[in-house]
Amino acid sequence: MALVSADALAGYLLEEAIAFLLSSNGYRLLQDSDADEQALRQAGHGLLVRGRGADHQADVLGDLLMPTPFSLPVRLFVEAKNRKSKVGLTEVRNAHGVIDDVNQHYSTELSRSYRHPLRRYQYRYALFSAAGFKKEAQSYALAQQISLVDLSGPAFSPLITSVERAARLILAEAVSADLTTFPVRQVRLALRSAFSSAGAEVPAAEAPYQGTDGGLPGNILASWAARMTAELQDSATGEGLILGFPAAPFILAMHPDSMEDFEAFIATHGPNIDVDIRFGREGVSGDWTITPVADPDAFRLSFGLPGALEAWLLSVPGQDRRRAAESRQLLLPTISLFLEDRLIRLRYEP
Known part of the structure; x- marks a missing residue:
């Protein structure tokens, strides 16, 4: 691979950061x-990952450990794009092609070739974008049940800032070392090693990959990876990401203002929480927020939605207000999430 752009490298780093932040709520890399x-x-x-017609590269793949009755366990592809332009239809079509093929991998003939029956998974794809998604990409994703996670809102700006800074620094090191190819895998493994040391549910990293030109110096990579890990832990983004599963063909990536406050509310009120869901908050645009009905100041979860969904869920003046409330109740009546070993349900009623 030739030396990459800062935006492309930031996308790789963003994928690893997302996997790290999801590790606290049932995502095992x-x-x-x-x-x-x-x-x-x-x-x-x-x-x-083996598919029916081909094998597909999975840079970030994880098991979601939240049990779902009468359903196959979920295995999640994570892909992230960090660039100035919105993600278009091509990327979403590619995601659908991968999912369609790997979900057809199982067959009776294949399972007979193993001593034990093949364990099946329901593969899902979450595509994260720092700049949002084009309209046609959103429409296609909703039809094909590809989860689009919009990170362009203010709640996720510390995360984007952190990965962009790291990308510039590590790319400068590669240029200084006169590398002819960029060792993406070596960088990913260095991050995973740092995340594992920080207590994330990440397997111990294998020996660092060395490219044909030797790759980057290990001490520089280790120092940079430790710095980025510390930033993710100490910043507001370090509160983590919580995956929410509504009764709809998408996943919500929710950011808590304070994980401690959220867990304290659960400890007091139990795992079934009545919540309010609103667009935006005072002084901030572009975010959806979830707050408890019993005490709106007790905790706040923020998430972003692609515009195609937002158009239906956003309450607007006049006759569309009832339609928006009904749509929101239809798509988000219950959001299930897995926090460590607990199943939490956020129940919305307008």
């Missing part, structure tokens, strides 16, 4: 094929 040799295959450039 899969790093090698030993985790599931029937469905995964190791290649020189990383992990591959």
Whole structure:
């Protein structure tokens, strides 16, 4: 791989940061094929997921440990784009093609080739974007049940700032070292090693990948990875991400203002919480917020939505207000989330 742009590198770093931030709520990163040799295959450039027609690269793939009755366990692809332009239809079509193929991997003939029956997963795809998504991409994603996570709102600006700064620094090191190819895998493994040391649910990293030109100095990578990990832990973004599963074909990536406040409310009021869902908050635009009905100041969860969804959920003056409330109640009556070993349900009624 040739030396990458700062935006492309920031996208790779963003994928790893998201996996790290999701590790506190039931997301277990899969790093090698030993985790599931029937469905995964190791290649020189990383992990591959077996599909019906081809094997597909999975830079960030994880098991979601939240049990869902009468449903297959969920395995999630994470892809992130950090660029100035909105993500378009091409990327979403690619995501759908991957998911469609890997979800058809299982067959009776294939399962007979193993001593034990093949364990099946429901693969899902979450595409994160720092700049949002084009309208046609949103429409296609909703139809094909690809989850689009908009990180362009203010709640996620510390995360974006952190990965962009890190991308510039590490790219400058690569230029200074006169590298002819950029060692993306070496950088990913350095981050995962730092995340594992920070207590994330990340498998111990294998020996750092060395490119044909030797890659980057290990001490520089370790120092940079530790710095980025500390930024994610100490900043507001370090409160983590919480994956929410509504009764709809998308996933919510929610950012708590304070994880401590959220957990304290759960400890006092139990796992079933009546909440209010609103667009924006005083002084801030572009965010949706969730607050408890019993005490609106007790905690706040923020999330972003693509505009196609927002157009239906946003309360507006006049005759559309009832339609917006009804749509919001239809799509978000209950949001389920997995916090450590607890199943939490956020119940919305307008």
